[in-house]
Amino acid sequence: MEIFVILLMLMVGIGVAIAVTQSNRRKVAEAWKQAASQLRIHYNAGDFLTKPELYGKVRGCRVKITTRTKNQGGGSKKFTHYEINYLQDLRFGLSLTEQTAFSGLKKFFGANDIEVGDPSFDDFVVVRSHDSARAREFLNPARRLYVRRMLSLYPGAEITDSWIKWDSRGLDNDPSALLTNVKRMVDFALNMTAEAVDEQKETVESADAGSSPIRPVDDLEAVFTVGDRSNPPTYVVDSIPSPPISVTIGVDERTEETTPTTAFEEIHQEVDEPTETDRAAPTVVAVPQEEQSGSSSTRGVDAHDVCHDLFGSGKISFQIDEIFKQNYEGLEIRWSGTLSRVDSYPFDLVFGNDPGTKAEFELAEIKGDTFRSYTVKAVVQLPAEAHDALSPRTGQTIAFAGTLLRCDSFLRLLFVADGWTVGSSAAE
Incomplete structure (x- = not known):
């Protein structure tokens, strides 16, 4: 009888473990689909x-996210x-x-730092290279500031002259x-290889002097997110409301010293308040007189004017x-563009929890600060039934x-809610 009870408990435990694992896998899969x-x-x-x-590629940089298992503390962790x-x-x-303490020990025994x-x-920072003169020249004050802040936000990250890699403890299940x-690392990669960073070395003080940030290259946003979007600080950065950097499954939470909050506070203290002349005054698009007298929403705004x-x-x-x-x-618009993609979704980070269709339209080509140009797109929320009708178009x-x-x-996207294709039955 006792053996039967033990076997039954084992079977129940195995069943619960399998159910929890499957639930976690589904949660991770949904988050990764949303991010993709x-x-x-x-x-x-x-x-x-x-x-x-x-x-895939994000702003030209090849991106790869996967999982790995490491042996730590006598067990394996994801x-x-x-x-x-x-x-x-x-x-x-x-x-x-x-x-680290280990890198200091290696240096003591003759490591060529x-x-x-x-x-x-x-x-x-431990710096190694087969060309020490080139390394010193490359690591000008601007790049040193980028590197220090990146390693503060992402402890254990590896940075080379061709890539940046980082392992987040657990399986990230928050899109x-x-x-x-990804956005921070792509910004870092672009700034590390941007030629304009070399031209700005005289305008950036060393990291310990609390210097003002340099102007990002080619419309790049600042490398790091600081603070909350509901009350944006002086130099912001991300289009996403300050989320946790890592949400883990089945592992201990990060220690306090590795949480991004401390790094954010440190960065905010390092950055000087820019003067009013540092901020570009927003451009106001002229609205026809007859529409100004009406409601605050208008369909008279030209798509190309908005994109430019x-x-x-320079922004x-x-x-x-x-x-x-x-x-x-909040403006109501009537635009046209080239349909480049149609997706259906059960829920969406931008448009909410109700199922629907997202249609992506190319609006305009915009030139950056260099010879590169970028396509601005509109992502339009449509009814779920619009997917089959639009896909062939x-x-x-x-x-x-x-x-x-x-x-x-960051991605140069304009999101349009409660949309319809003009002349379609969905508008009725």
């Missing part, structure tokens, strides 16, 4: 032989592995990691955390968000209407 949809990259669910994976490749390989064998002459940086991590006003060269995310909020948020120019809801300055 928002970032416009691919999602592979994996199977018993392969790991789940997110992969991690979410992020890997972002730079636009180009600089090819001088640079390796940047955070100083490179010092750049900035004590606050040299005491915090906002996935998006935030928001995403034209950073904070300025773009302010211009959108002051001039365009990819590549066609279609008129649509709705209410401007949100602007993503």
